[in-house]
Amino acid sequence: MDSRTSASAAPASPLAIFRDHLSRGELAYQYDPASGRPVFHPRVIGPGTGNDDLQWRVSTGKGTIHAVTVISPRGEAPYNVVLVDMDEGFRLMSRVEGLAPEEVRIGLRVRMQVHQPQDGQPPYPVFRPEAA
Template identity: 45%
Template sequence: MTNSSTTSKPTGTGVLARHQAELDAGRFLIQRCGACQRAVYFPRVLCPHCGAEEPALVAPAGTGTVYAATTVRRKPEAGGDYNVCIVELDEGVRLMSRVEGMPPADVRIGLRVRARVVVPAGGSGMVVFDAATGDAA
């Protein structure tokens, strides 16, 4: 029996591998369909809205709003509590992530956030969010 790791990187030249390579380089990209102009995330070969092939990888504004949030409770010796949230980017797509830099219980629906990419030593790049200061809600 093999154990599949959730941190394994896609291999090859497909859209998922290109997307992960961009994250590993510190760049967050979503897709925009050239046919219907709608945003797409998580990257895929066909636009889920109109079926057009290969939506282009583009840089999002990086801002959004917490759409849903929960606090995961853990013992302090296991690292303590953390939050898991769904963020709706201003482009209209949603992704699961976390908000850093504030107590997990303070992450609330409607909180304005800004994306950044973190690349842990020896790990894969991932998108996390920080509370946005000075942005209108």
């Protein structure tokens, strides 16, 4: 059978690899040796370089809140949305748990944990304040 038509011969997508790492409690990201920079969200080619030989690395899961906003939907509990600058040099959007939404501040050190939705949806990273 031709490798283009064989499902078992097809390489895993970057998103599938990312989710596989999350299922093991790891926050994975890619690194582009052509630019010397981290790449996040998972991609097939490096932005700006077109490099298709991106390397997978695992983050320590530590970062700093770059920006935060609190959403207060009418009739629902407020929640936060944050941009986290990871120590490895990439940024991602998520939320901080374990603090009241209005207590989350720019500069707060956080650590990633994997949230596994109960409805069978894929896991995703969330953050908690780093222990002092």
